Amino acid sequence: MAINRAQLAKELEPGLNVLFGMEYDRYDQEHEELFDKETSERAFEEEVMLVGFGAAPTKAEGQGTQYDDAREAWTSRYTHETISLAFALTEEAVEDNLYDKIAARYTKAMARSMAYTKNVKGARVFNRAFDTDLGGDGLPMIDASHTLTAGGTWANEPTTAADLNETSLENAVIDISLFVDERGLTVAVKPQKLFVHPNGQFIADRLLHSEGRIETANNDLNSVRNQNVIPGGFSVNHFFTDVDAWFIRTDAPNALKCFERTKLTTKMEGDFDTGNMRYKCRERYVFGWSDPRGVYGSPGA
Numbered sequence: 001m002a003i004n005r006a007q008l009a010k011e012l013e014p015g016l017n018v019l020f021g022m023e024y025d026r027y028d029q030e031h032e033e034l035f036d037k038e039t040s041e042r043a044f045e046e047e048v049m050l051v052g053f054g055a056a057p058t059k060a061e062g063q064g065t066q067y068d069d070a071r072e073a074w075t076s077r078y079t080h081e082t083i084s085l086a087f088a089l090t091e092e093a094v095e096d097n098l099y100d101k102i103a104a105r106y107t108k109a110m111a112r113s114m115a116y117t118k119n120v121k122g123a124r125v126f127n128r129a130f131d132t133d134l135g136g137d138g139l140p141m142i143d144a145s146h147t148l149t150a151g152g153t154w155a156n157e158p159t160t161a162a163d164l165n166e167t168s169l170e171n172a173v174i175d176i177s178l179f180v181d182e183r184g185l186t187v188a189v190k191p192q193k194l195f196v197h198p199n200g201q202f203i204a205d206r207l208l209h210s211e212g213r214i215e216t217a218n219n220d221l222n223s224v225r226n227q228n229v230i231p232g233g234f235s236v237n238h239f240f241t242d243v244d245a246w247f248i249r250t251d252a253p254n255a256l257k258c259f260e261r262t263k264l265t266t267k268m269e270g271d272f273d274t275g276n277m278r279y280k281c282r283e284r285y286v287f288g289w290s291d292p293r294g295v296y297g298s299p300g301a
Contacts, residue, residue, distance in 0.1 A: 030237050031122025035258035045259050047290040049073040051149045051182040073149045073182050074136035076290040080261040084282040085110050091275030110281055122287050123239035130299050141289050142297045149182040156296045163301045164200055164246040169207055172296050173229045179293050189252045189293055193232030199243040204234040244300025255294020260285045
């Protein structure tokens with residue numbers, strides 16, 4: 001349905017001083033810090049987890065070398081979504097506007113909606129990280145019992161869910177340093193950046209930037225800051241829904257991905273019969289994850 005003059009009555013009246021409600025600043029593309037961006041030219045993308053070799057055995061004198069097998073573990077599929085929004089203005093509404101171009105104002109609002117949606121979809125991967133979105137291994141992105149192809153499990157969350165504090169952050173750094181690959185070999189994965197809900201920004205700031213330990217009378221140094229174990233600092237994501245959940249992105253490769261199939265495009269055309277002007281924007285992308293070693297997190301206590 002086209003926006004008509006009745007819906008824009010005040011915009012058509014002489015003496016109007018200001019129009020407001022669509023001039024708010026918007027948050028940056030916060031999803032860009034959470035995911036590695038890649039382009040795509042297909043309907044979907046697949047990434048395969050490979051299983052390498054185990055620890056090399058000792059060879060006895062005169063005996064043959066043992067052979068090992070490499071294989072595939074699982075496949076993660078990224079299926080693109082199409083996100084689109086449009087509006088139309090009647091011919092009369094465009095003709096009778098007295099102030100500025102209605103279209104320019106509402107196309108900005110449309111762009112704001114598209115940006116908001118992209119942030120929400122990116123954060124949704126983290127908002128569902130502990131339960132509903134299952135990955136190639138059949139488990140949520142963050143789980144205490146990720147299965148290993150060679151047998152056994154590993155975890156990218158604490159054994160007992162914990163709020164962000166000095167102890168939980170230090171334990172997270174230790175846990176990340178002990179991540180193993182699918183054959184149980186320790187891998188050199190390191191923390192990169194901490195992500196929190198707006199409610200967690202002040203505790204995150206104190207944990208990472210205070211010279212001394214916080215919430216204690218002891219005059220110990222803040223080891224997290226001293227060792228710079230979270231070199232990227234922290235960021236607030238305004239689209240996380242759990243107020244006490246927190247996440248650490250690591251430097252594990254091929255972990256969290258945003259595949260862009262079609263960049264944001266806009267189109268405008270007039271309708272011959274009605275004279276209405278129609279405006280549309282559209283893009284295709286998908287957020288997801290392949291290797292859960294790319295993140296560590298806790299839903300909070």
